[in-house]
Amino acid sequence: MTPAFAPSLPLPSRDRATLRARLSHTRAPVAVLGEAPRPVSAPISHPWTPSSWRTRRALQQPTYPDQEHLARVENTISHLPALVSPGEMRALKAQLGNVALGHGFVLQGGDCAESLEETSEGVTDNIRALFKMAVVLMWGSQEPVVKIGRLAGQYGKPRSADTEVIDGVELPSYRGENINGAPFTPEARIPDPNRMLLAYNRSAGTTNLVRALASGGFGDLKRVKEWGMDWSMGTAKGREYMATAERIAESLHFMETCGVSPQQPVMTSTDVFTSHEGLLLPYEQALTRMDEETGEWYDCSGHFIWIGERTREIEDAHVQFAKGIANPIGVKAGPTMKPEELLRLCDELNPTNEPGRLTVITRMGAGKILQGLPPLVRAIKREGRHVVWVSDSMHGNTFKADSGFKTRSWNRIMTEVRGFFAVHEAEGTKAGGLHFEMTGKEVTECVGGTRKIKAEDLSQRYESLCDPRLNQSQALEMAFEAAEILRSQRRNH
Numbered sequence: 001m002t003p004a005f006a007p008s009l010p011l012p013s014r015d016r017a018t019l020r021a022r023l024s025h026t027r028a029p030v031a032v033l034g035e036a037p038r039p040v041s042a043p044i045s046h047p048w049t050p051s052s053w054r055t056r057r058a059l060q061q062p063t064y065p066d067q068e069h070l071a072r073v074e075n076t077i078s079h080l081p082a083l084v085s086p087g088e089m090r091a092l093k094a095q096l097g098n099v100a101l102g103h104g105f106v107l108q109g110g111d112c113a114e115s116l117e118e119t120s121e122g123v124t125d126n127i128r129a130l131f132k133m134a135v136v137l138m139w140g141s142q143e144p145v146v147k148i149g150r151l152a153g154q155y156g157k158p159r160s161a162d163t164e165v166i167d168g169v170e171l172p173s174y175r176g177e178n179i180n181g182a183p184f185t186p187e188a189r190i191p192d193p194n195r196m197l198l199a200y201n202r203s204a205g206t207t208n209l210v211r212a213l214a215s216g217g218f219g220d221l222k223r224v225k226e227w228g229m230d231w232s233m234g235t236a237k238g239r240e241y242m243a244t245a246e247r248i249a250e251s252l253h254f255m256e257t258c259g260v261s262p263q264q265p266v267m268t269s270t271d272v273f274t275s276h277e278g279l280l281l282p283y284e285q286a287l288t289r290m291d292e293e294t295g296e297w298y299d300c301s302g303h304f305i306w307i308g309e310r311t312r313e314i315e316d317a318h319v320q321f322a323k324g325i326a327n328p329i330g331v332k333a334g335p336t337m338k339p340e341e342l343l344r345l346c347d348e349l350n351p352t353n354e355p356g357r358l359t360v361i362t363r364m365g366a367g368k369i370l371q372g373l374p375p376l377v378r379a380i381k382r383e384g385r386h387v388v389w390v391s392d393s394m395h396g397n398t399f400k401a402d403s404g405f406k407t408r409s410w411n412r413i414m415t416e417v418r419g420f421f422a423v424h425e426a427e428g429t430k431a432g433g434l435h436f437e438m439t440g441k442e443v444t445e446c447v448g449g450t451r452k453i454k455a456e457d458l459s460q461r462y463e464s465l466c467d468p469r470l471n472q473s474q475a476l477e478m479a480f481e482a483a484e485i486l487r488s489q490r491r492n493h
């Protein structure tokens, strides 16, 4: 990636005024024990700027054929409105801070790779699936659930290989809708800066939809038949889930009878936050703005930004970019992560040890979590670091079915979820949340679950642009199982 354009900051005063007006809009957080004290900007050893990552090695970046075009697009985006506000990010950080300190649970989920062609109904279904899971987890944990969608910006994809070969033809790999196109043609696979603008516009629309749906509350969840659980009928597991769903619906109904109606603020302001991997650094930089109220820099492309497993080298560009933004951030931790490496990441990314600033998203694989997680958890505990521990039980469990489809097995994912809870229980630490690639549609991308999707069924409805997602039934089943674990752990304490 060539460092190639004039940084657009600071903004001209006209734009700063517009930005100030946009950023001053702050929704009141719900289920927050109180907004955390404003953090002092992290001390950094060299002057951080939104563009200082450009002096570092930046992995997984596209090579744009036309650098001037890229610079024009970056400049355009840097003058477009922020998608989310610092106040919202601080609210999320406060909620995550509570989880880091032992209170609450995180649910993060959505597409592996959002599609620019997704319909409004599709996005709505995804958010509703997340709501349903959240209410089940809330019931299980009896704690507030912080809801974070992998949406409104989840477009850039890191890939294992730079190229893809089909029938002897080799083309650049698909890297997500904000970079190139999925069709297997030479034209589609050329990185195009204009895609950043398309992704920005789609993200703005999705953020708007999320806000609208989040203020709609859980109203219709009182009607269990609208949970879309018909699939579960006829199996013993299904009947168990249904019984739980009935109890949850009854509780919601009871609350309403007591006067806590789904129309009241506690039920309607069910904040859903947006998140994505902060992979495409020119885009992230262009949306990084200074909050004049606090003097902090925020990446306003989404509330929560994470660093992927393939780009988390401490000296590299992604970590160096993330250290200067005040958003709540995440870092993925796979089986090769060493305890000392994780502690160094904490030093870099959260030098003030602010609870809620850093979430460690482990993605070990079902067969590795029992060995891989304890050393990390022990090191963090020993050093008194505040992190939110979240399990991404998807990315360590991907395999290729004989039919050629990339898939994951519901059982293996569940095994990792169980391992995650078991390790934290044994170590006396807080299992802070779960992270899923999932959709509200009944796709056939992962095998297993009560409906027993088999390898030969995968071709029926495989729609993912990248990794296989749990469909809405499989995701909901995951939530019921996790809720049961949370409930039994609660009873044991």
Ligand SMILES: O=C[C@H](O)[C@H](O)COP(=O)(O)O
Residues within 6 Å of the ligand: 112, 157, 158, 159, 160, 161, 395, 466, 467
């Ligand atoms: O979503 C994550 C990555 O992009 C994905 O797991 C990489 O997949 P690949 O191995 O097919 O490149």
Ligand SMILES: C=C(OP(=O)(O)O)C(=O)O
Residues within 6 Å of the ligand: 112, 158, 277, 307, 308, 309, 310, 332, 363, 392, 395
């Ligand atoms: C790329 C992803 O994960 P990881 O960095 O953990 O492989 C992802 O979350 O889609």
Ligand SMILES: [Mn+2]
Residues within 6 Å of the ligand: 112, 113, 395, 437, 466, 467
């Ligand atoms: Mn993925």
